[in-house]
Amino acid sequence: MNAAFVLYDNLTALDIVGPYEVLAGHSEVTPHFVAARAGKVRCDNGLTLHADFAFDDVPAPDLIVVPGSSQWRSALDDEVLIAWLASVHKTATWTTSVCSGSTLLAKAGILAGRRATSHWAVVDTLAADGAVVCNDRVVVDGNVITAAGVSAGIDMGLTLAATLFGEMTARTIQLAIEYDPEPPFDSGSPRTAPPEAVAFLRAALNGS
């Protein structure tokens, strides 16, 4: 299985590294880090990742993983990225996203008529491109899987691992990454976080 982990300027690193860590260690997966051009790609909090391939080098991946970005509106203007996503989705076995990565899938026409999720602060924007907005953490609709914000990519990866490799393997991967979460606070959702945090982030992530 050729997996395309998609990189672009100002992506959120954890969005892509979560699913990568869950999936790429499996012997059946060949990971390809791919961007408009091979070379350095800088993430939104300063880390630089390396794209081993250009989009043209990976025309038909079996699995596509698209991360989000805190500058997601700018990413929607990346016509090369959007066109490549629309193209490779046609032959992919699985097309997936984490966080605001689903806004890129929506722009590429992939979510029309599908149930889909995204980061809580931007999920409602998916409706403009015809998606059926869901607030679940991981949403599977046909061969498209979307995940909620940032850390939800780990849950998405495990869900996909169970489908691809079976539940026993997914459980073993979960143990390998010791994914037995103990957040020190209960503040990971707009339902539980302080209202001022919700308002602050909603404004920050929508450019107002």
Added chain:
Amino acid sequence: MNAAFVLYDNLTALDIVGPYEVLAGHSEVTPHFVAARAGKVRCDNGLTLHADFAFDDVPAPDLIVVPGSSQWRSALDDEVLIAWLASVHKTATWTTSVCSGSTLLAKAGILAGRRATSHWAVVDTLAADGAVVCNDRVVVDGNVITAAGVSAGIDMGLTLAATLFGEMTARTIQLAIEYDPEPPFDSGSPRTAPPEAVAFLRAALNGS
């Protein structure tokens, strides 16, 4: 606050990206990705990260974050890395690790007499260097914080964020990364995972 995110060959990417994503977006944190030499560093599942600095360029970071590796025994032979850790710990405000990164701290003499944790499959090895072995997910002893395997770095980062920036900021970061975990299985700990998964990984991670 100058933060040194430490890179070395075959590190586990999620170990370092978890705390980075939690901490590096804060305006008071200046992230430095540092390795023996600046340039590409390949992770154990194939992703390549970029070190912006060599160890010599970052002689006195305020915060040190050390990731683990599935090839952690080989990493213990990296004398340049171990010597730099021992040196920078002397002046750091906080020294932290994720997963088997704590075995590097132990080798550098940083954990002698301290309570510390690590990936469940390797945590017992810390005792040989004088650490008091703990099985908690995040262990704070003085200015040293160690985390359990891989994904525990997110919990560690949030714990540290609350100490550095206050609980309200830590809660806001948790909401920003939508850390409201919903693992599809309860298999993230040797207490809950299938026994054959525990046995398989224990052997794999201890080279037998």
